[in-house]
Amino acid sequence: MTDVSAPVPVEPAPTAAPSVVDDETGWTASVRRRVEKTLPITELLPTKQPAYIGSWVYVFGVVTIAALFWLVISGVVLAFFGSAWWHVSSVGHFFNSTHFWSVQMFFIFMVLHLWGQFWGAGWRDGRAKTWMVGVVIFAISVGTAFTGYVIQQNFDSQWIAINAKDAINSIGFGGLFNALNFGQMYGLHVMLMPIGVTLLVMLHIIQVRAKGVVRPIDDPFQVAQ
Amino acid sequence: MKASKVDKKTYYRGIRMIPYDLLKEVTIAMIGVLGVVLILSAVLSSPDVPSVTLQSWSKANPVDFLTTATGELSGSTVVAGYGPPYNSQSGSVQSWGPLSPQQWAGVHVPVNAPNDFVLQPLTQATAGDADLASALTTYKAASSDQQGKWLTSYTTALGTATVAADGTVTVPSGDFGPVSLLMDRMLTLARSGGLDALLLTSDHFYQTDFSRALLFLDDGGYIADLATQQKLIGSDWGVMNETGRYPGSAWLWLYTMWYQIPPFNSDTGFLGISAANTDLAVVGVMLLLTVLLFLVPVIPGLRDIPRWIPIHKLIWRRHYAEMRRATAQKGP
Ligand code: HEM
Numbered sequence: 001m002t003d004v005s006a007p008v009p010v011e012p013a014p015t016a017a018p019s020v021v022d023d024e025t026g027w028t029a030s031v032r033r034r035v036e037k038t039l040p041i042t043e044l045l046p047t048k049q050p051a052y053i054g055s056w057v058y059v060f061g062v063v064t065i066a067a068l069f070w071l072v073i074s075g076v077v078l079a080f081f082g083s084a085w086w087h088v089s090s091v092g093h094f095f096n097s098t099h100f101w102s103v104q105m106f107f108i109f110m111v112l113h114l115w116g117q118f119w120g121a122g123w124r125d126g127r128a129k130t131w132m133v134g135v136v137i138f139a140i141s142v143g144t145a146f147t148g149y150v151i152q153q154n155f156d157s158q159w160i161a162i163n164a165k166d167a168i169n170s171i172g173f174g175g176l177f178n179a180l181n182f183g184q185m186y187g188l189h190v191m192l193m194p195i196g197v198t199l200l201v202m203l204h205i206i207q208v209r210a211k212g213v214v215r216p217i218d219d220p221f222q223v224a225q
Numbered sequence: 226m227k228a229s230k231v232d233k234k235t236y237y238r239g240i241r242m243i244p245y246d247l248l249k250e251v252t253i254a255m256i257g258v259l260g261v262v263l264i265l266s267a268v269l270s271s272p273d274v275p276s277v278t279l280q281s282w283s284k285a286n287p288v289d290f291l292t293t294a295t296g297e298l299s300g301s302t303v304v305a306g307y308g309p310p311y312n313s314q315s316g317s318v319q320s321w322g323p324l325s326p327q328q329w330a331g332v333h334v335p336v337n338a339p340n341d342f343v344l345q346p347l348t349q350a351t352a353g354d355a356d357l358a359s360a361l362t363t364y365k366a367a368s369s370d371q372q373g374k375w376l377t378s379y380t381t382a383l384g385t386a387t388v389a390a391d392g393t394v395t396v397p398s399g400d401f402g403p404v405s406l407l408m409d410r411m412l413t414l415a416r417s418g419g420l421d422a423l424l425l426t427s428d429h430f431y432q433t434d435f436s437r438a439l440l441f442l443d444d445g446g447y448i449a450d451l452a453t454q455q456k457l458i459g460s461d462w463g464v465m466n467e468t469g470r471y472p473g474s475a476w477l478w479l480y481t482m483w484y485q486i487p488p489f490n491s492d493t494g495f496l497g498i499s500a501a502n503t504d505l506a507v508v509g510v511m512l513l514l515t516v517l518l519f520l521v522p523v524i525p526g527l528r529d530i531p532r533w534i535p536i537h538k539l540i541w542r543r544h545y546a547e548m549r550r551a552t553a554q555k556g557p
Contacts (some may be wrong), residue, residue, distance in 0.1 A: 175333025
């Protein structure tokens with residue numbers, strides 16, 4: 001609303017908002033400043049990328065996300081109907097198959113991504129933490145797959161559980177992590193571990209977006225190493 | 226200034242930027258992967274070999290079942306002498322020099338084989354069975370010396386037991402005391418499915434812990450025979466395999482590889498590592514390797530491998546070619 005009695009401004013109103021100086025204090029303001037600085041929305045959702053990402057290695061990260069997505073969706077369906085459902089329902093068996101093949105794709109893609117990042121030394125120029133989070137994701141994924149195998153309620157689960165117990169017992173974890181305890185394995189598999197993997201993948205992607213994709217090894221225009 | 230500290234504009238200096246649609250790419254990946262997953266699922270389905278029960282075991286191989294049950298009662302099975310976390314024996318305790326995390330951790334999933342696997346379930350089944358009740362009383366009242374004698378002669382007799390077409394097991398006669406009746410009832414109980422249930426009972430109503438039933442199965446030879454048929458035995462890289470002809474946990478190839486080679490599978494061993502402590506050694510090696518993988522970016526030598534073995538020349542082939550052309554145009 002314009003106040004007609006107010007004096008006409010000497011200068012014409014600027015067309016774009018002037019850059020606001022964020023000098024507010026407090027926790028919220030400082031967290032906001034930090035987020036804006038590390039990962040502005042234009043970097044989180046970029047529309048321009050360096051030309052060298054036109055290489056097949058960059059496909060592996062994206063398809064790993066895609067496989068993880070379908071892995072979680074099919075897992076949610078299986079969890080919703082309960083652990084015995086897919087053994088007696090053909091629809092259930094089909095959802096189990098999608099879960100099974102999503103796992104296979106997820107691991108194939110993740111391992112290809114891992115090797116791609118290794119041979120491209122993706123940890124250079126301040127990206128060591130991105131690599132380290134990746135290794136943690138890999139380790140937790142192996143554990144998640146294991147708990148998945150032992151809660152299938154079939155021969156495979158029985159056999160895997162009784163075999164794996166000796167390795168777990170040998171390092172003194174058998175009491176803490178009892179592969180023969182279905183309830184414990186079920187909770188870990190359908191809730192805690194997938195949530196862990198998903199949160200870490202989100203962190204991993206934020207790390208990648210915040211730094212930008214690393215430059216090729218030894219390219220002639222390399223900034224100071 | 227370090228490359229990790231510069232802003233993106235400086236970091237990407239000299240790099241050609243191209244338009245890129247992140248969300249479109251993610252969406253295409255989602256649809257593509259879903260397509261492949263659906264096709265694989267429709268065409269290849271997934272494995273689901275039914276579980277073994279004490280009931281199916283006792284029907285398929287009653288002598289193996291009886292031998293195992295007798296072993297549990299005499300405390301001579303693997304689980305009976307296992308050690309932590311099941312009991313305070315030491316049969317399956319692994320250590321490396323003075324390191325024995327298994328011993329240190331102590332008993333957390335207590336299993337008393339004679340009682341939990343045989344005496345307790347039989348006691349619960351005594352209702353209306355006076356013979357069983359008195360056999361149990363006789364057995365418990367006997368000296369452990371006497372119990373041992375009965376059990377040994379019964380176990381020996383089982384070696385020549387015969388199974389009739391209807392499943393009846395005939396054991397040559399001998400001095401078994403109450404043991405033959407106890408074992409006869411164990412078999413009946415297992416075949417009726419009752420033992421599967423009794424091994425799950427606990428002092429509360431809800432139950433999701435299958436430790437006792439699985440440990441009992443593990444002590445027998447039946448489940449291992451089935452696993453051998455499915456090529457799931459550890460010494461056959463079984464950890465990586467899946468029932469049927471399905472892909473298994475291929476990502477465990479390195480873990481299971483150690484089990485196939487010396488010193489991990491040797492009797493004599495090297496540096497204190499041998500078949501006697503394979504699990505501890507293999508898990509230890511894998512933990513160490515995982516830590517190394519985690520630390521690759523900060524370990525000189527390891528982090529230089531990609532520079533020495535120039536697979537990156539392939540990864541960024543077009544980029545390097547473009548850079549060479551640009552340099553050539555500019556002249557020396
Ligand atoms: C669920 C598992 C994972 C997902 C979904 C994932 C996803 C991604 C994505 C989308 C990128 C962006 C660049 C690209 O696509 O190549 C990326 C980068 C990266 N990833 Fe992963 N990743 C996973 C696991 C791993 C693992 C296991 C490692 C290594 C041990 C790893 C190491 C890296 C590194 C170092 C980068 C930065 C590369 C650069 O700056 O160019 N990631 N990841």
